[in-house]
């Protein structure tokens with residue numbers, strides 16, 4: 001269990017990127033969903049001990065990770081948002097090198113680790129190729145392989161599917177799903193479907209605060225009865241925006257389907273609809289925007 005208590009982070013320029021974040025994250029896949037600038041990377045870097053929050057505590061099991069960051073690092077696997085360097089060395093050699101850095105001194109043990117991981121992420125066939133020549137999806141799979149070195153108990157992946165084509169995204173999400181239920185995996189993303197497909201629990205972070213927390217299915221059930229849909233022409237969109245708070249728009253067969261949130265029948269030709277996680281997410285953001293218009297873009 002990872003526990004954050006009243007975590008606040010204020011950057012030197014005064015930006016309050018995290019504002020009193022309290023969260024308990026159990027074993028299994030956990031989705032942290034939020035728009036750009038919400039504070040997700042700040043939260044991920046704080047948990048990964050790359051920066052120290054201005055105030056608050058973070059514990060992983062019995063480790064106080066702010067007091068003892070090195071203890072957490074032994075158990076952590078981290079795939080940052082921008083993995084950065086894509087060297088001209090082969091995937092095999094790079095993984096071997098990273099295994100050395102992670103403290104696997106025995107050559108035999110390293111060989112076994114590297115070979116297992118390259119197979120697991122389906123990069124065995126290209127193990128001798130330079131990472132610099134890999135596609136985006138291959139780089140992300142390499143990123144997961146390096147994060148899994150040393151059997152971490154806490155795995156953080158920050159916006160891993162951004163920029164991947166649908167096939168690569170699928171492959172990557174399947175890989176994450178296989179990692180297991182006995183570790184804590186935090187998936188930070190702005191893509192609702194990533195969370196809907198994978199995570200039994202989730203939180204929405206916006207404007208530095210946790211706006212919503214729970215199981216996606218429960219959150220969807222809570223919105224039931226409040227989501228209304230109507231198919232309109234694109235040209236009518238502005239008119240509808242003036243009358244209703246639209247939480248999502250979707251194109252279907254050249255027309256536009258709009259969803260709005262309302263406790264009772266909005267009486268404008270809308271029909272009740274089964275809301276999805278996207279409706280839950282966008283209505284949460286709409287609420288946040290009303291309170292902090294500049295922050296929840």
Ligand SMILES: Nc1ncnc2c1ncn2[C@@H]1O[C@H](COP(=O)(O)OP(=O)(O)OP(=O)(O)O)[C@@H](O)[C@H]1O
Pocket residue numbers: 011012013015016017034035036037038039040041042043159
């Ligand atoms: N080093 C920094 N100095 C000042 N402000 C920062 C710094 N890093 C991030 N911020 C600001 O803190 C807020 C949260 O940023 P953060 O990168 O954590 O958000 P995010 O949810 O990960 O978004 P993105 O997906 O765009 O990275 C933003 O307003 C950002 O501009």
